[in-house]
Amino acid sequence: MLEYWIGKPGFTNLQRIGIGLLLSALGMAAAALAEKHRLANAKEIAQSTAMQPISVFLLIPQFLLVGCGEAFIYAGQLDFFITQSPKGMKTMSTALFLTTLSLGFFLSSLLVSVVKKVTGWVGDRIDNGRLDCFYGLLAILSFINFWLFLLCVKWYRSKTTRKDPPVESVDKGEDEC
Structure with a gap:
């Protein structure tokens, strides 16, 4: 069934990244x-004295979606860096992959600090903050990231489809010394 939609079994590395970004x-x-x-x-x-506890199972969808999204993104990115980089740059591209992860974690911490100072959504007490607005902001930023990724993918030509200029072979015949 999957072959019908994409032409070959499995997903390409860019499709994996796109699926992961959408799931996240x-x-x-x-x-x-x-x-x-x-x-x-x-x-x-x-406001009332009646206790109405909520279930921890309410967290399953978000953890499942983000976890699966990260698995797709990481596998796709690593495969992309290894298959699309020049021969001598494969280890450097793997290091770049890990650097992007650490930079993402740093920017995430920075975003939390900025949102906490500017909006107050992230408070010291969970019930006094507005984490729903913060997660909404993250969802909007994630969807923007997904659409920007799709735009970049539209312009990208993979290593296997690039047309390098033909190299003229020199025919060594009798005329040459």
Whole structure:
């Protein structure tokens, strides 16, 4: 069935990255909805004496989507760097892959700090903050990232489809010394 849609078995590395980005964006949207539900439940509990606990299973969709998304992204990125880089740059491209991961974690921490100072969505007490808005912001940024990725993929030509200029072979005949 999969062969019918993409022409060959399995996904290409760029398709894996795209699927991963989409799953991660959907995971952030699921996190925003789960946090909105949790926050509404916390306000109900604060206003009444009746305890209405929510289940930890409410977190499964977001963790499943983000986890699967990361697996697709990491596998696709690593395969992309190894297959599309020149022969002498394969180890350097693997190091670049790991560098992008660490840079992403650093920027994530920076984003949390900026959002905390500017908006106050990330508070010291979970019920006083607006993590639903923060996760919504992350979902919007993730969808923008996905669409920018699709735009870049449209312009990209893989190593196997690039047309290098033909190299003229020199025919060594009797005329040459």
